[in-house]
Amino acid sequence: MSDYDVTLIIVALALLGAVALPRLLENRPLSFPMIYVGFGVVLFSLPGVPSVDPVGNAAVTERLTELVIIVSLMGAGLKLDRPFDWRSWSSTWRLLGVALPLTIAAVALLAWGVLGLLPATAILLGAVVAPTDPVLAADIGAGAPLTELEEEHAPEHEWGTVQFALTSEAGLNDGLAFPFTNLAIAVAAAALSGEGAWLLDWVLVDVLYKIAAGIVVGYLVGELMARTVFRAPATLHLAEVTAGAEALAATFLAYGLTELVGGYGFIAVFVAALALRHFEWEHDYYRELHDFAVMVERLLLATVLVLFGGALAGGLLAPLTLPLALLGLALVFVIRPLAGVATFVGSAAPPAERAVVSFFGIRGIGSFYYLSYALVHASFRQRELVVAANSLWAFVGFVVLISVIVHGVSASPVMESLDRLRGRATETESE
Numbered sequence: 001m002s003d004y005d006v007t008l009i010i011v012a013l014a015l016l017g018a019v020a021l022p023r024l025l026e027n028r029p030l031s032f033p034m035i036y037v038g039f040g041v042v043l044f045s046l047p048g049v050p051s052v053d054p055v056g057n058a059a060v061t062e063r064l065t066e067l068v069i070i071v072s073l074m075g076a077g078l079k080l081d082r083p084f085d086w087r088s089w090s091s092t093w094r095l096l097g098v099a100l101p102l103t104i105a106a107v108a109l110l111a112w113g114v115l116g117l118l119p120a121t122a123i124l125l126g127a128v129v130a131p132t133d134p135v136l137a138a139d140i141g142a143g144a145p146l147t148e149l150e151e152e153h154a155p156e157h158e159w160g161t162v163q164f165a166l167t168s169e170a171g172l173n174d175g176l177a178f179p180f181t182n183l184a185i186a187v188a189a190a191a192l193s194g195e196g197a198w199l200l201d202w203v204l205v206d207v208l209y210k211i212a213a214g215i216v217v218g219y220l221v222g223e224l225m226a227r228t229v230f231r232a233p234a235t236l237h238l239a240e241v242t243a244g245a246e247a248l249a250a251t252f253l254a255y256g257l258t259e260l261v262g263g264y265g266f267i268a269v270f271v272a273a274l275a276l277r278h279f280e281w282e283h284d285y286y287r288e289l290h291d292f293a294v295m296v297e298r299l300l301l302a303t304v305l306v307l308f309g310g311a312l313a314g315g316l317l318a319p320l321t322l323p324l325a326l327l328g329l330a331l332v333f334v335i336r337p338l339a340g341v342a343t344f345v346g347s348a349a350p351p352a353e354r355a356v357v358s359f360f361g362i363r364g365i366g367s368f369y370y371l372s373y374a375l376v377h378a379s380f381r382q383r384e385l386v387v388a389a390n391s392l393w394a395f396v397g398f399v400v401l402i403s404v405i406v407h408g409v410s411a412s413p414v415m416e417s418l419d420r421l422r423g424r425a426t427e428t429e430s431e
Contacts (some may be wrong), residue, residue, distance in 0.1 A: 005018030008051060010306050011299070012041065025383070033364075036302050037401070040309020052310035055389050058372045064307075066368035068300040069174055070269045072365070074251040075293040076134040077173040077273020078286060084274060091165040092172065092359070093341045100173050100340040104130045104180050107331060115323050120188035121388050127180035128371045128392070129331055129399055133364030134170035162418065165357045174366045175214060175267035181370050182206040185377060205262075213263025215271050221254040222275025229289075230280050245342060247289040248296060303367060304387055312397065320394035328399040332406060336361035352421050356414060363403040369398050 013036075018054060054061045084090055108126035111117045117125065183202055190198045229246050250272050258268035277286060340358020347354075375389050 003109075006043070009043065013302065013306070031404070031411060032298075032307055032415050033301075033404045034408045037309040037312070037404060040306035041313045042309075043306065044310030044313040046267050049231055052307050053315040054307075054311050054316070054372065055375075056096050056367040058389075062369060062372040062376050065304060065365050065372065067075065068297065068304055069266060070251050070255045071248070071293060071297045071300060072077065073135050073171055073174060073196055073266060073269040074273045075290060075297050076167050076189075076246050077270045078153045078247065078290040078293060078421035079167055080164060080274065082168075082278065084278060088348065089168065091344075091349065093166040094347065095169040095340075095357070096172055096176060098343040099169075099336070099339040099358075102131055102342060103331070103335055103361070104177075104333045105325065106339070110327055110330070112128050112180060112329045115327065117388070118188075121392070122180065123187055124184035124374055125395065126369075128176050128367050128374070128396055129363055130177040130180065131174045131363075131366030131370065132166070132170040133362045134167060134174070157353070162356050162415075163355050163362075165353075170362075171270040171273075172267070175264045175270065176368070177213070177370060178210070178266065179207045181374050182271075185374060196242055201236065206325065208374075210262060210264045211267060213261050214258050214265065214267030215260040217263060218268030218271030219275050220256050221250060221257065221268065222272035223279070225250040225253070225272065226276045226279030228248055229276070229285065230283065245292055247273075247276075251293070301365070304368070305311070308368075308397070312401065316397045317394050317401075319390040320398055322371060323419050324391065325398060328395060328402060331399055332361075332363075332402050335361070335390055352418055356418055360411070360414075361406045364400050367400055371396050 020115065043049060086093070104123075104126035106126070107116045108122045108128060111125045112119055113124035115122075179202070183206070184197045186202050186206075225246060251269055254267035254268040254272035276289070280286075337355075337358045340361065343358070349357075352388040372393055375392075
């Protein structure tokens with residue numbers, strides 16, 4: 001079986017799954033990522049099917065996962081039915097300011113102090129598993145635009161719903177994990193060269209400049225696309241047929257321009273989506289933009305997940321050691337939940353919602369991207385990262401697999417239980 005034949009099969013099943021799986025899996029303890037990964041394992045276990053090697057094809061893995069992420073970030077930004085201000089986004093700032101660095105620090109310290117990894121490799125390990133995934137969290141994330149507008153404006157949801165917190169967190173931490181990935185690369189270089197000015201350069205360039213560039217370019221592109229979309233309504237039949245494609249144009253434009261000036265494109269895409277989403281606020285066309293982005297996102301995601309299943313079938317987890325496996329389990333079941341608990345100390349979040357947000361820190365495509373990015377961009381002086389590539393991929397693959405299974409199985413029943421608790425709380429208050 002040729003690579004072309006396998007590609008056609010994957011695309012066909014991605015198209016079919018994007019249409020049928022959401023209906024078939026509704027309210028069931030399964031998720032479409034689990035189905036795609038399982039299919040990938042079966043497909044690539046067949047005789048004659050070419051193997052999948054993300055370590056040997058790091059550059060291809062980087063670009064493919066990068067594409068999935070930027071499209072998903074546009075969809076995530078368009079979902080958020082909540083005006084942007086510091087107070088109403090407090091759950092987001094807490095998750096980014098507390099949960100993200102705590103997760104990175106805990107994983108890095110355990111990898112260095114307990115597993116004995118070199119500092120740069122330990123930091124990289126923490127950085128690549130830090131981002132949560134806006135796509136794999138679809139079952140517990142925000143819905144399509146305008147579907148939760150009234151709920152998000154209600155006074156009792158001033159803190160923000162679980163869906164809003166998880167979607168906004170995933171939309172921004174995909175970009176904010178970048179400085180820590182670059183920190184790992186810088187530490188690896190400094191360990192060999194003995195250069196002392198790398199820390200200042202990292203703060204000024206990798207943290208301050210690149211984040212600021214992403215925000216500024218993203219906002220400008222979002223405003224430009226909003227005026228293009230809403231000030232020049234489609235009248236031709238061809239324009240109506242391609243309705244929603246502007247979301248993809250905004251995604252590529254924001255990402256490309258930001259990367260061109262050396263900023264973080266992931267941040268730019270999410271900011272562009274927010275600027276676009278807030279321009280007209282209650283316009284029905286946001287559904288078209290969102291649906292187009294989600295359709296493309298699902299097709300790309302299906303491809304990556306099937307290939308991930310193929311990598312598992314090809315022995316991706318073979319270099320996984322027991323200590324690395326225990327660290328992965330600790331991340332999913334201990335580190336992220338405890339970081340979430342620390343995040344909401346003193347907040348107005350209801351206890352049940354705090355628990356759900358803390359537990360559902362789903363890991364996914366972002367972790368694949370950051371690891372492949374680090375391995376591609378690490379020079380010979382950072383060879384310690386390259387030497388550890390197989391073990392790092394085994395660890396990340398294990399974490400994502402556990403997250404896909406555990407969070408996929410539990411998403412529907414947990415959200416149903418949360419809805420029942422909310423209903424009972426509402427009835428109690430009305431009495």
